[in-house]
Amino acid sequence: MAAVVAATAAAVIGVIAQPTSASAAPANPSSLLAKVVVIGVPGLTWYDVKSSPELTALVDQSHVGSISVKTAGPHTCPVDGWLTVSAGTRAWGSASDQPCRELPAVTNGKVADWQTYVDRQAEHHTGAPIGRLGQTGYPICGFGPGAAIALAKSDGSVANWQPEFDRARLASPDCGDAVVDAGALPPREGRAEARQNVARLVAEARAAGGWVLLVGIGQELANAHQQPLVAMQLPPDNGPRWLTSDSTRRPGLIQLTDVTATILKGRTPAAVDPAGSATTGPLDGTEIHFTGDRHTDAAAVIEDRLDTNERFEQPRPVLFAVALTIVAAEVLALLWFVLRRSPASRRTAVFALLVQGGFFVGVFLSTATMWWRWPSPGFSLYCVVLGISVVSAAVAQVVLKRYAFLGLALAAYLILLVDGVLGTPLQVGSMFADGPVIGGRFYGFGNSTFATLAVGALVTAGWVAQKLIDKSRVQAAVAVLVIGGAAIVVDGRPGWGTDFGGIIALTPAVLLMAWLTWRGSISLRALIGVGAAGVLVVSAVAFLDYLRPPEQRSHFGTFVARLLDGDVADVFIRKLQMAVQFFAGPSGWAMLVAVVFCMLATVLPQRVPSESYRAFYSSFPMIRPTLIALSTCGLVGMLLNDAGVALPAIMVGFAVPILVAHLIASHRPATVSPEPHLVQES
Template sequence: MRSLLARTLLLAAAVVLAGTGTAAAQPTDLMAKVVVIGVPGLSWSDVQASPELTALVNQSHVGSISVKTAGPHTCPVDGWLTISAGTRAWGNVPDQPCGDLPAVTDGKIAGWQSYVDRQAEHHTGAPIGRLGISRDRVCGFGPGAAIAVAKPNGTVANWSPDFDAAKLASTACGDAIVDAGAMPLREGRDEARKHVADLVTQARAAGGWVLLVGVGQETADAHQQTLVAMHLPPDNGPRWLTSDSTRRPGMIQLTDITATVLRGEAKPVDPAGSEKAGPLDGAEIHFTGGLHTNAEAVIEDRLDANQRFEQPRPVLFVVALTIVGAEVLALVWFLIRRSPASRRTAVFTLLMQGGFFIAVFLAQATLWWRWPSPGFSLYAVTIGISALSAVLAQVFLKRYAYLGLALAAYLLLLIDGVLGTPMQVGSMFADGPVIGGRFYGFGNSTFATLAVGALITAGWAAQKLIDKSRVQAALAVLVIGGAAIVVDGKPGWGTDFGGIIALTPAVLLMAWLTWKGTISLRALIGVGVAGVLAVSLVAFLDYLRPPEQRSHFGTFVARLLDGDVSDVLIRKLQMAVQFFSGPAGWGMLVGVILCMLATVLPDRVPSESYREFYRSLPMVRPTLLAMSTCGLVGMLLNDAGVALPAIMIGFALPLLVAHLMASRQPATVSPESHLVQES
């Protein structure tokens, strides 16, 4: 069995790293001069409202740009500092309006040191000034461009306060950054659009290729959306912009601008000039997909994309409130009446919550963002699929309905991962481009859903085999759990570093308990070490690939070897502990601890049904302990913190309670049942 575990780990590591890459195409006619025209607040609605900008669409590779930076808002200064650093920077003071951009006095950015200090204060690791020191003869025009092209000490050279077409066309400028000014909120917006279009015309006449992008929001409290990105002239016809940092057609992020201007030539020097700066967060911009020749259709597609990215998180709260409210009412009715009807209603609402973890992904197949009232459409679709999932599970599996929901979530996410995670884009569980989180692969909420589905499915399969052979049952756990690990962790599929760190030891522990029935301290340490080695092997193999092909795994190893990992770890720790800034986080922690204790000390749980369930079948205990292990490791080592096990509980607990309520006599259920699954 030990050799089987070792071979399985090596095979999983090999599969995780195999066959990765990107479908994006590198431009073959990249001109010598790159001119970036930055316009804070430039939206696709502006393009639609401007005949001049609309006319540029069919002359450009197009897309949307995520302008999320290190701070809670992306004011113009945040955006320009991010372009300067090539990684997300923090510019504005929290809880204050954006304010004006700093002036250039005697060849230096006023207050530059305050921006340097702000990066250290917030542990951004952003080496502001990297663009200015890494690229010779880069020109700047306008106040925002001064920030972008400043040296690490804040000095500015080859800069003009206003746009100068003659200078741009001269040999004095290699590449150039142009600040076209933020879009006015109300009056003057039409004139600003015409000004932007005119700048594009003049920049193209200078002989380079032009990148027109939004670089931030106009105000700190602006409605967040993805902004405009255009690349002119197009290479081989107009297509969709993309990059290896997003791996999504039609989507780039702000840090890609720096990577594109530098073309991989960034100097590894931090603002102090004493240590190496970390790698660029972005990647060179590419194009992909088929030709587009209908400007109106392209603009409509981008406006639809904004709806797809803006609506999910607000709607998530309303959907959750609806389902939890229905559960509370149904359970109160059951506690009062204890009637068959009240029991059935309570079970259905609990199963509906389980169905929600399927609906958040399947909803993407309905193209809800193209419907009238996209927010309400998403709400209705999600509630509808949640209810339909519960109905189908009850009709076909009766009181074992939870089994169908867990298995469906497991298979659905395996398929989604292998296909490149198309159901993640715009889902309620994805940290999309507006939030600026994960652009591809599985996020924390998706991983939590996959982990619960995988462990329940593995527990059920092992239960069916355990009487015949414990070795075969343990092998079933490794195969089912291993498939989830591979899909979750493989670069280009789930690409989830934190996920496999949590799931690998949980699967190994479950397999060991299935095989042996118990575990010693020595074996427990061995399982932990095996999990660490497996994850480390995957990360190191990813690091060996070219930098532009690395995923989060290899990038982390690169930062670790460069000694640039401290800020990353501190930021992740800050993200994990931020949940405890209010009572909700502490409430989640208490709930998570109680649920974990219930899997270790079942006799202390004040529920006879649960105690009988725990002792009913051999695979109940391994399955529950594996879930607790996954949640605990994820909580301690993942930036989601307590939210990760809380999401797992949000999926698993309603299924467990629904089964216990549907089973009149949990202690007498036959070994043929699928009880284990719902653990």
């Protein structure tokens, strides 16, 4: 059995570490040599393009896309955006409790209050080397206050800069690339005139030669509703197509740090290494290029971009409404069952609990309906997810009856396996996706998706192993390794799930479950061996990914690069801060208490005040290994993942309702024997 575990681990490493192809389209050849003129416009949305004939006219002359302007802070004010361009990684510029302020002035060749911004990076552990772009030594010209921030050196000094745009200066040989601040668009009055000014700047910049990158830089107000902003590259190479980058791996989507990587690509390699160094750290972005089919209809492109905004903006707000509806229905159904204990109340309670399990299927299948193109997208998403949740529960109950819980777990497992292999099209834009507005993840599985996959995989593996265990414990353990291993491969393989934290949590859980299936118990020595095997798998995957070229690395290889550069302290601190932020309010502590009680129930079943659960726990050999594996995965994920207690809480939200539904549905009241005198009389 140990040999089987080792062989399975080797297979997992081999499949996960297979090199993935680079983006479908090569980088623009012209971008390596031609003048690059970046025109930054805080607040430039696709609604502005739709409302402006001048900007609409640029669409068919450009590679187009949307840009995520998420930075390190809670707001993305113009200063945050320009500092992010300066550093090439997400920076923190504005104060979290203050509105967006005017950009600092340049006095005596230095950006005012520069040290404040340097201190802010240290205070919030962003690790952002602001001043990197200005240290290149390449003659990059700057125009406007935002450009001064982007091109300032590490001490805040700025050269080759002018407060106003100068077309003649831009066209001069002394001006290599250029950064132009077109000014934030005013929220209301004067916005139309500002849009015309942006179009004029684009025309004048194009006349200087090279190509122009018109991008949103940040939000004009601290409390503005964040959305992906406009990105255009003019003139287009090989016809107008869709902008993308290896950092997002999504056609039509780039991120703010890609702007820095694009300017630096091919420039002064002795001064700046795009892969990073011990002093600068790696860039968060990669060079912008194009992909996909040509587009020739400006109106259709604009509508596509507006639809995309809806797709990324609606899911998180609607998530609360859907969850509240399902939980309210569960509470009412369970209250009725507790008070009445009638067959009808029992069926209702079971179905309500199964609907919550169906929610973890509906979250992903809803994306296939393209709800964002329907009328009232937010309400449409609410109805679609609820509808799929109800239908999934009903189908599982009708087809599988008392095994309805298995149907929902199996459905989630298979859906996410397929979705991962296809590049996660169902997860992107779903309620469980950290979309470009949040900026947490542009490709691969997020924490919520991983939690769903983990529950689906472990429950499915437990059921299959139960069918095999009477015949052969070895076969049952191999089934656990195969089913769990498939989830690990899909979750962890770069280009598929690309989930570093996920395989850290799932690998030891699968190995522990397989061992318990094989031997029935585990010694301290074996437990240490299982843990070491999990660490080996994760480390091997990360190192093999690091061996790829920097632009092809995923989160795994990037982490190793930072580790070797001694640049992980800030990363660990930020991850820890993200994990503990859930305890800022009572909800986080409530989640922790619930998670701890659920974990204790898997190892101390006799202490659970439920006769049905105690009987269920000992009714089949595979129940204990499955529940312990779920707890192990949740515990490791909570301790080592930036999601903290939220990860096991999501697992509990999927696993507990379907378990309770199974217990209620399987419960059979004891038959009451008739009184002796009644028997005699009869």
